[in-house]
Amino acid sequence: MSFxxxxxxxxxxxxxxxxxxEAHIDPSHDLIARAxxxxxxxxxxxxxxxxxxxxxxxxxxxxxxxxxxxADANRKKFLALSPEFQKAIKTAMxxxxxxxx
Numbered sequence: 001m002s003f004x005x006x007x008x009x010x011x012x013x014x015x016x017x018x019x020x021x022e023a024h025i026d027p028s029h030d031l032i033a034r035a036x037x038x039x040x041x042x043x044x045x046x047x048x049x050x051x052x053x054x055x056x057x058x059x060x061x062x063x064x065x066x067x068x069x070x071a072d073a074n075r076k077k078f079l080a081l082s083p084e085f086q087k088a089i090k091t092a093m094x095x096x097x098x099x100x101x
Contacts, residue, residue, distance in 0.1 A: 003016045029046075032081065050089065
């Protein structure tokens, strides 16, 4: 489903609650924003990104060799992010690892 998103005077978007619900994004989470070509901005939840990466690693361990190219692709995406977003992802990863102990 598509939603109209407006920007305020300081260029801050207001995301509709229905959009967040549909995407299963907690409104209290910070999001990572990146340009994805002309006229396109992608918002992603770093916690969800981390979970997807962890699942890919687990799947790769189960099927040896498959994780190498996936890890390289995700590493390139990660390194393309700004330093503050890299720090946010690292913080989320540290918290996830701490909760698994």
